[in-house]
Each structure stands twice: as structure tokens, then as C-alpha cells.
Amino acid sequence: MAGDGTDMAVSASERASRADSLAAELRAEILGGRFRAGDRLPSERELAARHKVNRLCAREALQQLERLGLVEIRRGGPRVGAIDAASPDLIAHLFDYSGALDPALVEQWLDVSEIVFTGAVRLALERASDSEVARARELLSALSSAGAEDASYFAKLDELGDLIFAGTRNLVLQLMRNGLRANVLPRLQGAKQRLRPVRAELAELVRAVDLAVAARDPERAQECVRLLFRANRDRILKSLAKAARQ
Numbered sequence: 001m002a003g004d005g006t007d008m009a010v011s012a013s014e015r016a017s018r019a020d021s022l023a024a025e026l027r028a029e030i031l032g033g034r035f036r037a038g039d040r041l042p043s044e045r046e047l048a049a050r051h052k053v054n055r056l057c058a059r060e061a062l063q064q065l066e067r068l069g070l071v072e073i074r075r076g077g078p079r080v081g082a083i084d085a086a087s088p089d090l091i092a093h094l095f096d097y098s099g100a101l102d103p104a105l106v107e108q109w110l111d112v113s114e115i116v117f118t119g120a121v122r123l124a125l126e127r128a129s130d131s132e133v134a135r136a137r138e139l140l141s142a143l144s145s146a147g148a149e150d151a152s153y154f155a156k157l158d159e160l161g162d163l164i165f166a167g168t169r170n171l172v173l174q175l176m177r178n179g180l181r182a183n184v185l186p187r188l189q190g191a192k193q194r195l196r197p198v199r200a201e202l203a204e205l206v207r208a209v210d211l212a213v214a215a216r217d218p219e220r221a222q223e224c225v226r227l228l229f230r231a232n233r234d235r236i237l238k239s240l241a242k243a244a245r246q
Contacts, residue, residue, distance in 0.1 A: 018053050019060035025051075026061060030070055030080055031097045041071065041078040068093070092183040103240040109184050110236065114229040116176055117161075120168050121225045125218040128167030136163055137213055144206040202231055 026047075029035055042050065047058035062078050065071035069086035071078050083090070094105055125133070139160040143153065165174045205228040212221035 015057050018057045022051055022061035023064040035080045037080050037082045039080045043077050088179055110233045118222045118226050120164050120173055122218040122222040124164045124167030125216055125221050127169045132167050140206055140210040144203045
């Protein structure tokens, strides 16, 4: 590494920062189609020379991409892996890549959220305690009657989600939900487009969910929540489509 023409006397934090920047640049090139699955990437030495970093920095950048599942490091040099075989952690980078919300990607995220959440509702009603069900009904009642500017609405919504997933008694499902939230929700909430639904239009659907919960009917509750998700989904996608035309 002494012959790569770069300054080796860099701090660990500076090296990590350079590695992060290089990894981000390579990741963008892969997601943008410059490199495709099976393509050979530049070697550590080539990356170090091209980006004026040391080889350790280049190695760390490639290892970051390997952990994401975007790159396979093997004899003969690093190669691009198939995106559909990558880690779920790639989802956040896909949302960040274009700089604006991609309606197709949001729609796919909504598909997965619906599957995970409706399944969680069914399991929670089968396994939750009476006190958990009672609290869920209190939250559903508040959500169906909250005013349009009620600042506590989203706090109640989050509490209801936490209650549902805790009620499943399924750690794997809770971790899946955490991944969906961490990778996507901050990006949706930070967007300029108004993605939140008009709650008055969904109040009747929320009340239908409450009735199913009161009856402890898992299948009915699951279907009511599915209808609620679909109504919310339509509003979100219409909002994105409208923003894209402006």
C-alpha cells in the first residue's frame, strides 16, 4: 500500500468518512445502471488511484457494499451482485438515490407494509391480553374522532402500531416492522409532498376495525385493516402523482 501515492497518515474517523463517500459514489453508480449485475468493479488499487485515497479506504468502501449485498468480493476482483439478492438495508439507499420519492418504490413499500401489518393484526387479536385489546379500542376510538389538526393523532397511531406488534408475541415480525419504519418512514415524513390522509374520510373504516377488535374476530379485523390500508394507499399514490405533475 505504500506505493499507491496517497497519504497513509489519516485518522480512523477521516478514513471512515472517505470510505463512506467512496461507497456512496459506487452505490449510486450501481443503482444508476453504470455497473450491472456481474460487471467487474475497479480493484482496490484502481479505486485508490482514481479517488486519491489509500487502499485501506477503498477496501472498506467495497466491504460496505458487500455487506449490503451489492458487491461480491472474490478472486479476480469485486463484481456487482444482483440487486434483488441484496440486503433489506438497501431499501433506504433506494429511497435516497433519486432525491425525490419514487412512486413505484413507495407503492412497493406500501404493498409490504400492508402484508406485514394486516398479518400482525390477526396474530395480535389471537394472542393479545384483554388489557391490550382494551387499550387498542381506546386508541381506535380516539383516532376515529380526532380533529383534523389534532397534534396527538400521530402519537396515538404510533402507540397503536406498537401495541399491535407487541401483541403478536412474535419478535421476528416486530423486527421486520422496525426495518420498514427505519428505512422508509423518515424519508416519507421529510418529503415536501403531503402524504398524510384526510382522516375524516377514513373514520368509518377505523370504526369498522374497532367493531372487529371488540368481537375479537381476527379475520374480520384483518380484512377491515386491509381496506383501511388500501384507502390510505390510494390517497398517498394520488398525492405523489399530483406532485410529480406540478
